[in-house]
Amino acid sequence: MKFCSQCGALVERRVPDGEDRERWVCPSCGTIHYENPRMVVGCIVEEQGRILLCKRAIEPRHGYWTVPAGFLELGESTVQGAIRETLEEAGANVEVISPYAHFDIPHIGQAYIFYRARLRSPEISAGPESLEVKLVTADEIPWGELAFPVVRVALELHRDDVARGGYRMHNGIVTRDAAGKYVLLEHMAAPLVG
């Protein structure tokens, strides 16, 4: 950020009166430009023991696999956003079954929110942001070609829940450890009954 979006003056980095951390502040009109983490919403679509995956046609991670997900838009709920992204990226008309996971990724200012969903009709097709879409069993998931660590974490937990015979609601932080490996920290999981 270089210029004030309200008045066009050059902004500066300082701690506003009464606050405890630096913000972008406009010295001309006084506007404080708050920056907040963004939500990414998506669906883990379940169809007869298989999961819906999309091969990305866009950067970042062109050619890698993910579940349908994208930034939440103003004016929609997280469920509505997850359904919209699934339709846009995978041509899939889904209904949400239940919340599944909330993962914070503080070092990139994002939170991923996943819902479990099912197909309302059997058609799936690659949207403009996907090269290919397919339904795969846990064994068929291309674990080494997943687009984002948070997607791997979600799919691993989902696979484990299926193997255990019960879904849980997951919450945690996805971050890099000292060796640079992405890990899930402060994992809370509670079985969902009903």
Added chain:
Amino acid sequence: MKFCSQCGALVERRVPDGEDRERWVCPSCGTIHYENPRMVVGCIVEEQGRILLCKRAIEPRHGYWTVPAGFLELGESTVQGAIRETLEEAGANVEVISPYAHFDIPHIGQAYIFYRARLRSPEISAGPESLEVKLVTADEIPWGELAFPVVRVALELHRDDVARGGYRMHNGIVTRDAAGKYVLLEHMAAPLVG
């Protein structure tokens, strides 16, 4: 938004190439200024059958009661943010017990995320944004003087869960119905076991 935060030119409202909705776009440098919903994080602090409430010393809703909550900051997790807000607003050092609720409020571009928490030490004290803090039973909650509809929804569900003898994980949309009354829509609730 009037000016581009990257180059200072006047922005305009239009649908960027390849997208399906209007954004603020800079005709000079081409930057698309995405706007996304923000997360508000807070704690429902439980202490021997009572809940921690704060009387707001700031606008909006000066003088009304709420649970400690505020905007998530860049670089922190939702759990860390909820703990920070509880310390800032209520002088309370808490630990999170479990996720409790995710409520989208699409018409104001916010999502409220509540965690259940407990006091790590018995001290509570009003921070600069609070006039007063106190622990109250469900019967003592000032239901008619709560600051925000989403707080009322969360506290009603919490009261009901306690009465039922089991906490659930809640998800839904808080919005106004045709009569202007705030209601919870698309409510999903699953019992948390373990």
